Amino acid sequence: MNRYEKVLSGTNSCLEDTFRAEQFAKTWPQVNELLIESRCFGDLISECRVQSAEYRVQSQIRPYLSGRCIYLVGMMGSGKTTVGKVLSQVLGYSFFDSDTLEEQDADGTSVAEIFKLYGEGFFRDKGIEVLLKLSLMHQLVVSTGGGAVVRPINCKYMQKGISV
Known part of the structure; x- marks a missing residue:
């Protein structure tokens, strides 16, 4: 796998996280509803997902930028x-x-x-x-x-x- 493929594979991780979140919602709909109702907690989860995706991109690309x-x-x-x-x-x-x-x-x-x-x-x-x-x-x-x-x-x- 070349360095560009490695970087682009980070995009797949974001998609996998989204898929996992959808699976969670289907598996535990009551818990998911409670999370959605709690706007602050829902926002926190969304922010964590964004930060996690940014961290993955950052950790994969920055070494090549030197x-x-x-x-x-x-x-x-x-x-x-x-x-x-x-x-x-x-x-x-x-x-x-x-x-x-x-x-x-x-x-x-x-x-x-x-x-x-x-x-x-x-x-x-x-x-x-x-x-x-x-x-x-x-x-x-x-x-x-x-x-x-x-x-x-x-x-x-x-x-x-x-x-x-």
Whole structure:
């Protein structure tokens, strides 16, 4: 079994857990009803299942990452930030949005305002600075700006990690 098959087999474990829960409900319907009626307990069980699934994914994938950062690359609005937040939570990594960091570096000025006031070149230079800093760190999921790949130096920084 190669490493990808091992990682994907974790998905089967989640399905097996769901199947076991359904079997439990069929075998002990009265107990299951009591658990469902007790909303807090039901939520606790659901949370435990989610945490258990996340732990399995984390324990199977993290060794292959060796602490490297994951860079999410794509067009503006493609879902990099949304996916990045979930992925970082599942892996136990920190999440950073490079556009947000660039805005913070520009005293909270929005990306649109930075373009308007200082031009695209200034914004892309800020992007280089941000990716340089992030590339020196470990265990991060980074949502890159839509134009991150415009500058070849950014690609060099992202090569230290894994780009998706």
